[in-house]
Amino acid sequence: MKPLTTGYIRKIISGKLMHGRDDLLIQHGAYRLKQVRHTHTILFLSRKIVRWERLQPFYPIAIVTDRDLEVSGRTEDVTVIKVENLEESYWKFINNYRASINIPVIAVTGTSGKTTTKEMIRHLLSFSRKVAHTNSTNNSRTAHLSYLLGMDDTTEAAVFETAVGAPGDITNAAAYLKPTIGIITNIGEHHLNYCKTLEGYIAAKGEMCNALQPDGTLIINADDRNTKKLDLKSFNGKIITIGIHSKCDFKASDVCFSSEGMYMTLEHLQKKYRMLVPGLGEHQIYNALAAIASAHQIGMGLAEIAVRMRTFQTLNKQLQLVDGINGATIIDDTWSITTTSLQAALNVLQAVEPSKKKIAVIGTITDLGSWGYAIHERAGEIIAESKIDMLLTIGKHAKIMADTVSKKGVAMEVHSFNNHILAFELLKKAATEDSLVLVKGDMFSEAIKKLSTLLRKKNMRADRKIDRPST
Structure with a gap:
């Protein structure tokens, strides 16, 4: 933040100095108590009662309020500016800073x-x-x-x-x-x-x-x-x-x-x-x-x-190729999952090293509300249209994808699991050096994250190159 004085900010927000000084240098901003992590912060505070012991480690501090505020403790380290409308003053401060x-x-x-x-x-x-x-x-x-x-x-x-x-x-x-x-x-x-x-x-x-x-x-x-x-x-x-x-x-x-x-x-x-x-x-x-x-x-x-x-470094757990168990190649794509990113991941699974056996491990899609069944069914249709050999789903809602694929009658081996343990036991047998295994899920899914970790070979290379280019 560009250092600003409390006097400069007070004029911007049309505030009145109730306590403290106009020459306090401000270098941080906050509108919640838990956002205050530094000294020389200006806090736009809507509360009438202040937990001064919570703020004391960050003195000197300036507080903007539309209430009458009683200052306690080391009063020389607290500046209070009173305004008519707190929200309006906050946005005056924001807009002025952005304009600069x-x-x-x-x-x-x-x-x-x-x-x-x-x-x-x-x-x-x-x-x-x-x-x-x-x-x-x-x-x-x-x-x-x-x-x-x-x-x-x-x-x-x-x-x-x-x-x-x-x-x-x-x-x-x-x-x-x-x-x-x-x-x-x-x-x-x-x-x-x-x-x-x-x-x-x-x-x-x-x-x-x-x-x-x-x-x-x-x-x-x-x-x-x-x-x-x-x-x-x-x-x-x-x-x-x-x-x-x-x-x-x-x-x-x-x-x-x-x-x-x-x-x-x-x-x-x-x-x-x-x-x-x-x-x-x-x-x-x-x-x-x-x-x-x-x-x-x-x-x-x-x-x-x-x-x-050319020198851009791809992000961790986003279609990351790594060495896996039994010599299999793992595509770790466990950062997030939507139908859009699922389609993209399946496209990669099919295009990379086309001669290898294709295995997809898919977790639940989150933040869908009442659309959960319909979107998981749509995801199942996307999977059914892909040319993969084996599908494993992990999670209650992810099973909808497996059921959808099974109903389509496609030539694909399908398994559903509620957790990662049984899925890993199956993959220990199914995954070989001639296999390419996509693990696709959400960063907040513990089951998917644990399975991804288990599938990675110990002391593996950080990133694996494609062995046989494909066009």
Whole structure:
């Protein structure tokens, strides 16, 4: 955060100094007690009673309140500013701080690919700029303030994930971050427990259109079926399209697997650039296209992007190839699961080392609410259409996928388990050096995580290369 004095902040929020001093230097902000972790914090506090013993380790501190507040303890280390309307004053502070930051701010949303796309952008830009960014996948509502204040006069670009757990989430993030570039990687079927319907979920992702500044840039996937349902008529900014199969601004062609990842030819403005994209699967190409388009939009040349992209490090537990039990190859994709990412993972399973036996271990899809049965049934249909030899599901709801596959009558060996123990016992017999085993699930599924750990060979290589390239 750019250091600001309490006097400067008080004028911005139209506050009255009730206690303390105007020259206290503020370097952090918070609107909840548990967010206070540093000295020199300004806390926008709605409570009338303050637990001073909780705050004392972080003195000196400034408190903004719309209540009469009695200060106790080391009063010389506490500054109190009273305002008429706390929420209004809070947003005055937020808007003033964001207005003082004049840099490209990229917001990334989508059902899958958010984290990878964000990390690719950060990687590309960090060679020549100081970049503020989302920490791992921490994209919750409570993180927006810290990310905003994490930008200062030395920051030259920023890239943040803006997830959708419920309608209004992107709008809320944009109120803090005010992105200049927005990316929608894709729109699948997720978080239907709060969005209620697929249409509601599409509309929630579509909040990105209104989140951008009037002269902002929206980057969308021209191949994605649900993205095509977005109402873009009222969007007055610039639209950049990416894709593989459609006419678009940044198009990938001649895509093939290699021992290093994926090669593609990037087509843009009638020019072609051959590029390596580390990672596996067509979905990784879409992630790269979105990252390339955003980096190019803020001034990075495509030739330089091609060089920088080669050194991108793929993320742990996201289609990660590792050595497994009995010499089998494990594809660890236990970061998250949606129908969109499931399809992508199955595509990789089928394309990599095609001569090997294909085994898929699939866990439950979460955050579906009343849509749980329908989405798991849809996932089963996706699995049934894939050319794999054996399916194992783990979890009560995941069994719906297995039952759906069985009803289809496809030539696939199907097993269902409630936990990972019996699944592991079966895989100890079924997995051999001629097997490729996909483990697909959610980071919050203990059963899937434990099974993934058990399947990994001890003292394995951190990442395994593809033995036999396939096109």
